[in-house]
Structure formats: C-alpha cells, structure tokens
Amino acid sequence: MSGHSKWATIKRAKGATDAKRGKIFSVISKDITLAARAGGGDPSMNPRLRTVVAKAKEANMPNDNVERAIKKGTGELPGVVYEEIVYEGYAPSGVGLIVEITTDNKNRSASEVRSTMGKNGGNLAGVGAVSFQFDHVGQFIIDAKQTDEETLMDIALEAGAEDIKNEGDHFEVICPMAAYDTVSQALTSKGIESEQSDLVYLPNITVPISDKETARKVLHLIEILDALEDVKAVHSNLDLADGVLDD
Helix, strand or coil: CHHHHHHHHHHHHHHHHHCCHHHHHHHHHHHHHHHHHHHCCCHHHCHHHHHHHHHHHHCCCCHHHHHHHHHHHHCCCCCCCCEEEEEEEECHHHCEEEEEEEECCHHHHHHHHHHHHHHCCCEEECCCCCHHHEEEEEEEEEECCCCCHHHHHHHHHHHCCCEEEECCCEEEEEECHHHHHHHHHHHHHCCCCCCEEEEEEEECCCEEECCHHHHHHHHHHHHHHHHCCCEEEEEECEEECCCCCCC
C-alpha cells in the first residue's frame, strides 16, 4: 500500500492548491442527485445521501445547491438523468487505472476518456482487466493532530473498520463499503473530522516506478483524466520510488 499512500499524499497537497471549486461542487451535486434518486431525499433515512451531504458541508457547498441537487434526485425539480460508470485502463508502463464517471451521456464520456488516454500514452481495457488489482473500500484520511492512534483504533475498529495506518502526518482508516456510513458517524460523534473520505479503489497490486520521466507521464495522464467534466475520481496502483519527483 506504500505506493497508494504516497500518491494519496501527493493528491492531498495538490488538491489544496489547484482543485477547482466548480468541479468539486459539480461532482458532489451529481452524487447527491444519484443518492436521493436511489434512496429518497431525507438524509436521516438515506445513509448514502447523509454521507454525501456531509461531504458537501466539508467543501463549503452552499445549502441552496445541496437542496436543489436533492430535489432533482427526488423529481421535485427537472434535471438530467445521471448514471455511474467505471472504466478500466492502463497508463504508461502498465500502471493500472480505475476511472469513475458520473454522466448524462455515456457515449461522450467514453469518447473523452478513450481520447485522453490515447493521446497521453494510456489505453482503455476491458471490464475486469484491471479491477482485480484493486479493493473497493471506504477510506478516511485524518490529520494526525486530531487524535492519537490508540484512540482512533478504538473508535474505528468498533465501528467496523478493518485497518488503521499511521502515515506520520495523517492516519488512513480503511473499512468495508458496507461499514462506511457507520465508521463515518462514529468518527464524527467523537469530533474527529476527515480531510478526505470516500469509497475508493485501493491497489492490492502496485506497479513500482523509479524513472522520473515515466512518473511524470503517469501523473500527467491522471491529472488530465481527473480534470474531465464527467470524471468523479481516478485511482491508480502507481508506486512511486522515494525521491523520484525531486528536482
């Protein structure tokens, strides 16, 4: 998991500086609409919606945006119909990619993802070609200043978490998808807020990269994919060697 942890750290640092608020709000709005459509518009009765609304608050998304997205999902307001798609593919040097899409036009999304990969040294793969290298789980990234490891373990493991990793400046809590909402509520009830939390694809097989040029090509492809309008998230099994990106 070391490669993923390094990449998570890079993503956290970059996210603070160059993530576009409009893209973040768009992704969350789509998630809210999908959650409300699937389970109703009452967060107290819909765990998935409750989780996404909490994420909206963390991102300082205006309440009007949240309510509008919920009403689109319940049909109280007109809106486009979104669907969720997962694409699998490869970046340069065989690094596996999982690309999560939320779209109202799957043909457009497929074309954009395929074109972006092809122009940047990657390629799409068939269903199942890459996903076996990942585990679909809940993940919480928590600043180490918020709590100590023993306290966090007591709270998280009791709520159903499978693993807690101490990464120095932050903790990484991993749980089964089914326990995600329970773990999220347990942490919040103890005043522990996550810097990032989501259902993610964590690699169980990593691809080590020690060449600087290759590393930059892989990261460049991931960043371009992540910037596409319909892309919710990009996950990789890239394992960067220590110091590979140092100037």
